Amino acid sequence: MKHSKQQVKSGFVWSAIDSFGNQGIGLVISLTLANILGPSAYGLVAMLTIFIAIAGVFVNSGFGSALIRKNDRDEKDFSTTFYFSLVVSLTCYSILYLSAPVIAKFYQQTELINLMRVVALTIIINTFAIIPRVKLTVTLNFKNQAKANVAAILCGGFVGLIMAFNGFGAWALVLQQLVSATISVAVLNVLSPWRPIEAFSKNAFKNLFGFGYKLLLSGLLDTIYNNIYGLIIGKHFSATQLGMFNQAHKLSSMPSAMITGVIQKVTYPILSSMQNDSVKLDDAYLKTLKIATMVVFPVMFGLCIIAEPLINLLLGEKWKGSAPLISILSMGLLLYPIHAINLNMLQVKGRSDLFLKIEVIKKIIITFSLIITVPLGITAMCIGMVTTSYLALIINTYYTAKLSSISQSKQLYTLLPIGLITALSAAIGYLSGFRILIDWLSIIIMLAASLFSYIVLMSLFQKKLLVEAKFLLNKTN
Known part of the structure; x- marks a missing residue:
């Protein structure tokens, strides 16, 4: 697919607005929450980050990049990716739900059990944003992505701040993530509506997985090692020190x-x-x-x-x-x-x-x-x-x-x-x-x-x- 100069220019402009606007608003909210909650609350939520991130890698499995790269992508590819991602997300959530007590015991923080079981719901929710984001990215339509991201961070930030001011501690950060994911999915599906109209295709899966599985493995390694510092610090040091890091x-x-x-x-x-x-x-x-x-x-x-x-x-x-x-x-x-x-x-x-x-x-x-x-x-x-x-x-x-x-x-x-x-x-x-x-x-x-x-x-x-x-x-x- 060829892209016009106008598409490229618009892509850069709206991608910049998305990134800087989203991160700028997020930074203000994050700093406000950090002042209210302190390092310990951030450290508790950070202990769960590696598990949520790893699940996210499995859900995507490199299929997103494979779809963008594929010039002859069709509805069978989109539908197959969605069905596969949904099944994987449900499986990952089930595993994390059942293993929450083990994770809490590893860190010696019993409150992580319920925190994990709630924040892990974002894994399932985010599945419904995969195809709309891919379709918008292929056409360099970052304007609609920017709208979804800004709406998500504003709504999530508002909920997080209300809960933080009312003394909910780490739960403020968890609910912030949950609301942000839900709003993002809702807005994306309004601005770029998509529903699976084809059945799961074995041929499409083999084609996408043939390229994507190596990205899955490399992404898995990258995610584990990007978050392993937090895992080690959370295990061997205090929640406050992990929050600082x-x-x-x-x-x-x-x-x-x-x-x-x-x-x-x-x-x-x-x-x-x-x-x-x-x-x-x-x-x-x-x-x-x-x-x-x-x-x-x-x-x-x-x-x-x-x-x-x-x-x-x-x-x-x-x-x-x-x-x-x-x-x-x-x-x-x-x-x-x-x-x-x-x-x-x-x-x-x-x-x-x-x-x-x-x-x-x-x-x-x-x-x-x-x-x-x-x-x-x-x-x-x-x-x-x-x-x-x-x-x-x-x-x-x-x-x-x-x-x-x-x-x-x-x-x-x-x-x-x-x-x-x-x-x-x-x-x-x-x-x-x-x-x-x-x-x-x-x-x-x-x-x-x-x-x-x-x-x-x-x-x-x-x-x-x-x-x-x-x-x-x-x-x-």
Whole structure:
């Protein structure tokens, strides 16, 4: 399916509105809840995150990506995906419902039994959003997705805040998730109505599963290891410490995830439509990588230097322990868009086997990192996360280079100058404002000095890249 310039432009605009608007509203609600509830309530809910996330991977099973990539998708594919996902979601919920006492015993937190049995309902609810989201993504219709997401987070946030103010603790976070999922599904099905009109097809299942099962396995590995830190911290440390880590990871990953989400949601279907034209595909891939790096690097370095005054200003003394963790984690999470774009290329090329192989290699590295860092504490674990992120970059770019004309050295050569310029700009910004005792003023001075330095240095040493970025932006107008 070919996409017009207007579709691409609209896709980027509405994807940005969706991501930034959704995350912006969510951030305000989350910070308000964090001030009311404190780290312990967040830690309790975070203990359940890995189980809900793993169930979500099984429900999707890579079928969503397979549907987007498939150019000749039809109603049999959609109906088969829905039936399969619904059965898996019901199975996962049943398992989690029955195993809730075991999970509570593992963490030695009896209140997790009922929390798990309620929050796990989101697994079933989200199943009814899979096909509407896929259909909207294929046509780059992110406007309706934005409406659904904003409505969901507003309604869920309202319920969560009411419950938090009335002393419901962790239940406020659980009901917030449940309401958000329900509203999202309802709005999506109103704006993009869909019902299964075909029977389950074995042929469609085999075709989709043939591509999707490797994404399922790699996604399973990725989800387990993305959440294993919370599992280990929840088991060996207190709920309060897990809450600190979880909030630090959430705040440090949010900017990178938002920007990457905008780029990834729009470019995956576009790159998929170019899968038979290697020259155009490689060119579009490299340009996407450059633009993402130019935007994400300064944002993440900026977050790194303002972490302490930012936490003091937004969350107060009881969350102070999360500030140094944010500074550490942001230095690894700045590579998130590069990882995502590289792995997108593997999916577009139909190499879900390599996708899985890469995930296995990276998880072996993470396992060794955990063995070394867990006895040393949460800070050491965060440093280990950053280290593994840079090792993963080398692995990702190596395999992408094998499938394209863009060598590993060319990718790294593109990233390194921007990284050095950003690091120098951040250092200048930090030195300009770190001694100022007024938090809001310190933040403004640090960011202003960093941004000014970044613009000047980029203009001096990366002028060609800035011109190319400007040309690309004008081209979509």
